[in-house]
Amino acid sequence: CSLITPILFSMPGASTGQVVVTDHLNFWGGCRVKPKDGINAEPVHEPATGRKLCDMFPCGKEEVDQAIQSAHTAYLKWSKMAGMERARVMLEAARIIRERRDNIAKLEVINNGKSITEARVDIDVSWQTLEYYAGIAGTLAGEHIQLPGGSFAYTRREALGVCVGIGAWNYPFQIACWKSAPALACGNAMVFKPSPFTAVTAVILAEIYKEAGVPDGLFNVVQGGAETGTLLCNHPGVAKVSFTGSVPTGKKIMEMSAKTVKQVTLELGGKSPLIIFKDCELENAVRGALMANFLTQGEVCCNGTRVYVQREIMPVFLEEVVKRTKAIRIGDPLLENTRMGALITRQHLDKVLGFVSQAKKEGAMVLCGGEAFTPIEPKLKGGYYMSPCVLDNCTDDMTCVKEEIFGPVMSVMPFDTEEEVLKRANNTTFGLASGVFTRDISRAHRVAENLQAGTCFINNYNISPVEVPFGGYKQSGFGRENGQVTIEYYSQLKTVVVEMGDVDDYFNC
Numbered sequence: 001c002s003l004i005t006p007i008l009f010s011m012p013g014a015s016t017g018q019v020v021v022t023d024h025l026n027f028w029g030g031c032r033v034k035p036k037d038g039i040n041a042e043p044v045h046e047p048a049t050g051r052k053l054c055d056m057f058p059c060g061k062e063e064v065d066q067a068i069q070s071a072h073t074a075y076l077k078w079s080k081m082a083g084m085e086r087a088r089v090m091l092e093a094a095r096i097i098r099e100r101r102d103n104i105a106k107l108e109v110i111n112n113g114k115s116i117t118e119a120r121v122d123i124d125v126s127w128q129t130l131e132y133y134a135g136i137a138g139t140l141a142g143e144h145i146q147l148p149g150g151s152f153a154y155t156r157r158e159a160l161g162v163c164v165g166i167g168a169w170n171y172p173f174q175i176a177c178w179k180s181a182p183a184l185a186c187g188n189a190m191v192f193k194p195s196p197f198t199a200v201t202a203v204i205l206a207e208i209y210k211e212a213g214v215p216d217g218l219f220n221v222v223q224g225g226a227e228t229g230t231l232l233c234n235h236p237g238v239a240k241v242s243f244t245g246s247v248p249t250g251k252k253i254m255e256m257s258a259k260t261v262k263q264v265t266l267e268l269g270g271k272s273p274l275i276i277f278k279d280c281e282l283e284n285a286v287r288g289a290l291m292a293n294f295l296t297q298g299e300v301c302c303n304g305t306r307v308y309v310q311r312e313i314m315p316v317f318l319e320e321v322v323k324r325t326k327a328i329r330i331g332d333p334l335l336e337n338t339r340m341g342a343l344i345t346r347q348h349l350d351k352v353l354g355f356v357s358q359a360k361k362e363g364a365m366v367l368c369g370g371e372a373f374t375p376i377e378p379k380l381k382g383g384y385y386m387s388p389c390v391l392d393n394c395t396d397d398m399t400c401v402k403e404e405i406f407g408p409v410m411s412v413m414p415f416d417t418e419e420e421v422l423k424r425a426n427n428t429t430f431g432l433a434s435g436v437f438t439r440d441i442s443r444a445h446r447v448a449e450n451l452q453a454g455t456c457f458i459n460n461y462n463i464s465p466v467e468v469p470f471g472g473y474k475q476s477g478f479g480r481e482n483g484q485v486t487i488e489y490y491s492q493l494k495t496v497v498v499e500m501g502d503v504d505d506y507f508n509c
């Protein structure tokens with residue numbers, strides 16, 4: 001099998017509307033694998049143009065079995081290597097990703113629709129994730145516990161086995177790295193299933209791991225949607241499932257995994273509050289509100305889409321936020337000055353626009369955007385663009401304030417007191433993230449303590465370096481990605497008890 005995909009070599013000059021992917025997108029046993037039947041093709045589109053980018057062939061039972069078998073074989077080798085040996089291979093993979101960063105970012109843009117400037121950051125975060133967990137791999141250790149009479153016990157931190165990663169479409173390559181890096185650092189193997197909408201870049205990560213020197217089968221990619229995901233979650237050869245996606249799918253993953261008591265990490269959706277107090281530094285708060293709502297066309301799980309603004313500063317906040325939202329450059333995501341690209345699919349665009357219509361019906365006022373957008377350039381006319389939207393006059397009971405929209409729609413609401421806004425902010429079944437802007441340091445930490453969410457950003461939003469744990473409270477999930485703590489979610493502790501004396505003659509005294 002060929003190591004480096006031809007796509008990577010043909011990419012440098014590529015522009016929107018040009019790339020066609022014909023390579024096989026499955027990968028196991030150290031090779032790209034041709035789909036078994038070549039039937040049931042599902043088209044994958046380029047969001048920027050609406051043009052078909054490639055066909056995705058969902059894997060069936062036989063293919064999933066092969067991928068898991070191949071992962072198991074690799075796990076037996078990889079888990080016996082020293083942490084430092086694993087670290088060297090992972091550092092080499094990080095180096096290759098860094099070297100090919102621009103081409104991987106381009107392909108991510110072509111498959112996902114986000115702007116190239118954002119995609120480059122995603123790829124940087126990806127290699128940093130590998131570097132970070134490579135650094136931890138050599139430090140994995142147990143403890144020694146002294147017992148009476150010279151006896152002792154020790155603990156060993158061991159791998160789980162074959163882990164499954166199931167990804168969403170908003171950060172395709174980065175999600176594959178957030179899952180595989182800690183898994184591999186701990187000695188596990190992984191079978192990864194990307195979203196069927198973004199089938200293209202995970203296999204590049206598989207090739208890079210191979211090139212860096214992992215055993216064949218250590219990181220595998222199976223394509224498909226719900227059916228393939230179900231086969232993975234029900235498979236008896238899988239020890240753990242790490243899932244990123246919606247709450248309803250997360251519940252199904254948990255149910256399926258329960259049948260064989262698989263460990264589960266769930267990174268699910270959100271409807272996060274962003275609280276802006278009147279003593280904030282307004283310029284930063286406005287920038288923060290844009291960061292909290294419009295990255296990746298608003299398709300970000302931890303977005304702060306419920307923006308609570310203290311009543312006294314509401315007029316000036318709205319004026320600034322609307323001015324800057326209107327100035328966001330929408331269009332060809334591969335152009336350097338574009339700041340908002342295309343949404344993932346036509347169907348998703350219609351769903352997001354439907355939320356805006358519903359908001360209007362329920363009494364919200366559209367201050368800007370919320371409409372389908374057609375760029376002037378002819379090749380972009382079939383793309384899935386919309387203008388970023390700010391909604392005023394929102395109330396806590398409106399659909400746009402209660403449900404995750406997963407698009408560029410910010411709902412703004414006034415509040416009067418800290419106590420009131422905390423109660424309203426926490427009145428949700430989600431708990432992924434939250435944010436607060438204030439100059440009052442005591443208030444900032446008090447609010448952070450009282451917000452029911454896995455992350456609270458103080459005086460910024462959507463900053464998530466790999467060193468910092470990321471994950472949800474309540475129905476936004478459990479388990480964590482990133483940070484040292486994630487090692488706990490990809491390993492298990494074995495206790496070894498050692499007797500240095502004689503065994504008690506307890507039954508024959």
Ligand SMILES: NC(=O)c1ccc[n+]([C@@H]2O[C@H](COP(=O)([O-])OP(=O)(O)OC[C@H]3O[C@@H](n4cnc5c(N)ncnc54)[C@H](O)[C@@H]3O)[C@@H](O)[C@H]2O)c1
Nearest residue numbers: 167168169194195225226229230245246249267268269301
């Ligand atoms: N917390 C996080 O880190 C995080 C990050 C990104 C996205 N998300 C959430 O993901 C959602 C958007 O992503 P999506 O539309 O891809 O979500 P989704 O739940 O529809 O799909 C996610 C993945 O699950 C697979 N899948 C679907 N049904 C399945 C089943 N029955 N069994 C196994 N796998 C199945 C899909 O093919 C896809 O790969 C949003 O709710 C967003 O908030 C969360």
Ligand SMILES: C[N+](C)(C)CCCC=O
Nearest residue numbers: 170171300301302462464
């Ligand atoms: C990198 N962000 C912006 C924090 C997003 C993390 C993944 C959520 O969708």
